[in-house]
Amino acid sequence: MSEIHVIDQPDRDPDGIENTDGSASVLPFPPRKTSGGGEPLAPGEAAPGEWEAELPDDRPDDGSETNEGDPVDPPRHIYPPSIAEVIEAKDKARRPVLPDWLTNAKQRAAVVRWAMHHYRTTTLYHLVRTPVYSAKLLAYAPRGGWRWFAAAGRWVSDAEGLPVRLKAVADEDAGEYLRLSRQRDARVKLRGIIAALASFMGLGAALAMWVLAPSWLLAVATLAVTGALGWTGTPADRPLIDMARVKFRHRKLTSDIVSRAFLAAGLTKADQGIAFPQPIRQDGDGWRVVVDLPYGKTFAEAVKKRDALASGIDVAETQVFLDKDETSSRRVSMWVANRDPLAVKVGKTPLLGATRVNFWKPFPWGRDERGNEVAISMLWLSLLVGAVPRQGKTFSARTIALAAALDPYVRLYVFDGKASADWRNFAKVAHRIGFGTVTQNGLDPVMHLVNSLQELKADVEDRYHRLSQLPVHICPEGKLTEDIARDKRYNMPLVLFVVDEVQEYLMHPVHGKTILELLVFLARVAPAVGVSVMTATQKPDDTACPSVLRDQHQARFALRVGAYQVSETILGAGSYGEGLDASRLLKSHKGVGLLKGMTDDAGIVRTYLADGRDAETILIRAQALREDGGTLSGDAAGEVPTDAALATVLDDIAAVIGRGEAKLWSETIVDRLAEHRPEVYGEWSALEGRAKADQVAAVLKPHGISTGQIARRIDGKQVNKRGILRADLLAAITERDKKRSAS
Numbered sequence: 001m002s003e004i005h006v007i008d009q010p011d012r013d014p015d016g017i018e019n020t021d022g023s024a025s026v027l028p029f030p031p032r033k034t035s036g037g038g039e040p041l042a043p044g045e046a047a048p049g050e051w052e053a054e055l056p057d058d059r060p061d062d063g064s065e066t067n068e069g070d071p072v073d074p075p076r077h078i079y080p081p082s083i084a085e086v087i088e089a090k091d092k093a094r095r096p097v098l099p100d101w102l103t104n105a106k107q108r109a110a111v112v113r114w115a116m117h118h119y120r121t122t123t124l125y126h127l128v129r130t131p132v133y134s135a136k137l138l139a140y141a142p143r144g145g146w147r148w149f150a151a152a153g154r155w156v157s158d159a160e161g162l163p164v165r166l167k168a169v170a171d172e173d174a175g176e177y178l179r180l181s182r183q184r185d186a187r188v189k190l191r192g193i194i195a196a197l198a199s200f201m202g203l204g205a206a207l208a209m210w211v212l213a214p215s216w217l218l219a220v221a222t223l224a225v226t227g228a229l230g231w232t233g234t235p236a237d238r239p240l241i242d243m244a245r246v247k248f249r250h251r252k253l254t255s256d257i258v259s260r261a262f263l264a265a266g267l268t269k270a271d272q273g274i275a276f277p278q279p280i281r282q283d284g285d286g287w288r289v290v291v292d293l294p295y296g297k298t299f300a301e302a303v304k305k306r307d308a309l310a311s312g313i314d315v316a317e318t319q320v321f322l323d324k325d326e327t328s329s330r331r332v333s334m335w336v337a338n339r340d341p342l343a344v345k346v347g348k349t350p351l352l353g354a355t356r357v358n359f360w361k362p363f364p365w366g367r368d369e370r371g372n373e374v375a376i377s378m379l380w381l382s383l384l385v386g387a388v389p390r391q392g393k394t395f396s397a398r399t400i401a402l403a404a405a406l407d408p409y410v411r412l413y414v415f416d417g418k419a420s421a422d423w424r425n426f427a428k429v430a431h432r433i434g435f436g437t438v439t440q441n442g443l444d445p446v447m448h449l450v451n452s453l454q455e456l457k458a459d460v461e462d463r464y465h466r467l468s469q470l471p472v473h474i475c476p477e478g479k480l481t482e483d484i485a486r487d488k489r490y491n492m493p494l495v496l497f498v499v500d501e502v503q504e505y506l507m508h509p510v511h512g513k514t515i516l517e518l519l520v521f522l523a524r525v526a527p528a529v530g531v532s533v534m535t536a537t538q539k540p541d542d543t544a545c546p547s548v549l550r551d552q553h554q555a556r557f558a559l560r561v562g563a564y565q566v567s568e569t570i571l572g573a574g575s576y577g578e579g580l581d582a583s584r585l586l587k588s589h590k591g592v593g594l595l596k597g598m599t600d601d602a603g604i605v606r607t608y609l610a611d612g613r614d615a616e617t618i619l620i621r622a623q624a625l626r627e628d629g630g631t632l633s634g635d636a637a638g639e640v641p642t643d644a645a646l647a648t649v650l651d652d653i654a655a656v657i658g659r660g661e662a663k664l665w666s667e668t669i670v671d672r673l674a675e676h677r678p679e680v681y682g683e684w685s686a687l688e689g690r691a692k693a694d695q696v697a698a699v700l701k702p703h704g705i706s707t708g709q710i711a712r713r714i715d716g717k718q719v720n721k722r723g724i725l726r727a728d729l730l731a732a733i734t735e736r737d738k739k740r741s742a743s
């Protein structure tokens with residue numbers, strides 16, 4: 001038999017026999033079996049079940065060969081962790097001496113604000129109800145008097161000893177009864193004397209007060225006695241004092257509750273359990289729990305089970321927040337709020353108190369679920385905002401534009417596809433502005449948008465050239481800097497291009513495609529030279545807001561949407577797997593959304609509110625800042641729109657109809673328009689004949705011009721095709737100009 005020494009080998013032999021010797025194990029040598037007769041064997045051949053082998057006394061030197069019975073686990077502590085690793089691990093595991101809210105000035109201020117507000121409200125609440133409390137005390141005072149008198153009587157008569165005496169009677173224990181009776185007599189005598197003395201002294205003191213004490217002292221004493229008696233007489237089921245606040249379902253989160261929740265959610269098994277690397281502790285208005293899932297379970301799986309976890313803890317889903325822990329993918333950091341934090345409004349925007357903003361630096365936009373301020377920056381990125389109507393899409397986008405407005409060196413372009421009142425006040429500061437899709441006061445907002453986009457596209461291309469040509473000491477990295485942007489000589493200010501309800505423009509029958517292409521270009525290329533695009537839509541689907549545009553936005557903000565698929569459409573593929581699902585937000589969560597791509601971590605933002613009046617206040621200030629700084633430009637400065645901006649499709653068609661032509665086929669109009677302004681009408685020329693006619697009919701219909709069959713004689717033959725009469729076109733232009741000059 002040979003012995004093999006194994007380091008740290010599990011103490012179990014291949015047959016499952018426990019080895020009691022801890023230092024080494026002995027592999028059993030297979031028993032030599034004797035041949036039981038049968039067929040004679042060839043030399044070197046072994047009979048079934050019979051064999052013989054020599055085991056080597058030592059392992060091979062290189063250790064490359066693996067022998068049966070070798071341990072599958074690597075020997076422990078072969079590579080002890082380096083000191084740096086130990087320090088790093090300990091650094092990560094160390095918990096702060098003081099909780100965050102004590103060390104963080106902003107959180108501390110928030111707690112102080114909350115405490116002041118809370119106690120002021122509570123005090124006022126009770127002060128207002130003092131008359132009610134007084135009336136109740138007065139009403140309960142007689143009952144309190146009687147309760148007090150009865151309690152004193154029971155004490156004097158030694159009522160507490162009665163059950164024992166009665167038991168002695170029932171047991172017919174005469175000796176015990178006599179002993180208890182004697183004790184009772186002595187006790188009643190002593191207590192009777194004390195009670196008589198106390199009554200006598202009390203009565204004397206009351207009479208003395210009545211005669212001698214000043215009336216205020218008498219009043220205070222009466223109030224105190226009545227209050228004490230009223231308090232004593234208050235029924236247990238009808239508290240004297242109302243609660244100044246509704247009691248939330250505050251619960252202490254224990255490891256049992258958390259384990260139950262993870263078990264119920266199927267994230268662990270009863271025999272596996274979960275580990276708690278740190279104690280459960282209170283964190284803000286909620287509890288922080290860090291949990292290690294069983295090996296093989298991941299944070300992503302926990303995210304999918306958020307609903308079940310909430311149910312296991314017995315809270316609403318909106319109260320459970322899961323954070324990834326970078327140290328391990330099976331570690332889940334969970335914050336369980338005492339109440340739905342998203343339904344708590346964060347209040348007015350701090351921009352109301354700001355004299356100006358530096359748009360190069362992050363500005364406050366809202367607060368996260370735990371009340372920490374969220375500051376964002378629009379530099380070098382484009383933002384897509386999406387939500388169902390009335391959830392705060394416009395308001396949240398508008399607070400960003402308001403911050404931009406308060407930096408007089410930011411050039412604003414604002415277009416609102418819905419022509420609502422929300423953006424009207426930006427006319428005070430916006431370089432280019434347009435509302436809706438219908439021509440108003442002679443200005444076609446869609447053409448204005450197309451022209452603005454083209455103007456900006458040219459500017460962006462120009463910026464790339466000029467930045468690359470600037471000397472290194474001015475532009476060290478070939479990128480826009482704050483100094484360059486604020487220096488008017490370079491004419492390269494930061495630009496924020498806002499398009500609300502962008503789907504209205506993208507679905508425009510004539511210019512939709514052009515607008516899409518230009519927006520895609522700007523969202524993709526322009527942020528690097530200081531031009532940020534912010535689009536908002538309530539229809540993020542592929543028809544209304546194609547993915548080719550959505551995908552160009554580096555940052556996304558999704559407020560409540562109808563389904564998780566829509567949430568993914570706004571926030572980008574894979575967002576659902578990361579736990580980002582805006583369809584879980586509730587209707588009451590106005591102005592609350594999921595922000596991705598702007599800061600390192602995606603998360604919830606409860607945006608600050610700036611209503612219409614606040615927006616006006618801020619924009620008046622912004623206008624004054626721009627006037628002072630000489631940066632008011634474009635539409636806001638009252639610059640007369642260029643011909644291109646004013647031009648509508650009517651003018652373009654008029655330009656392509658020759659003087660001598662009384663009527664023209666739609667097909668011919670399309671071909672000539674494509675030559676006249678290829679950047680706008682180039683796409684049309686690819687249409688088929690009938691489609692060309694439909695296109696012309698569609699764009700002229702809003703102007704009251706209808707297309708009909710127009711006959712022309714070609715080579716002696718009459719050809720009928722749809723077209724327009726020049727007279728109709730001129731009449732429509734005259735009508736439009738009349739309205740324009742009237743305005």
Ligand SMILES: Nc1ncnc2c1ncn2[C@@H]1O[C@H](COP(=O)(O)OP(=O)(O)OP(=O)(O)O)[C@@H](O)[C@H]1O
Pocket residue numbers: 345346387388389390391392393394395396538590591592606607608609610
């Ligand atoms: N941050 C906020 N805090 C509190 N309430 C808000 C906030 N943002 C928006 N609201 C409320 O939500 C309402 C709807 O906001 P908003 O007009 O921005 O929605 P919307 O999604 O743009 O709607 P629509 O698509 O109809 O324009 C506002 O009138 C306001 O009362």
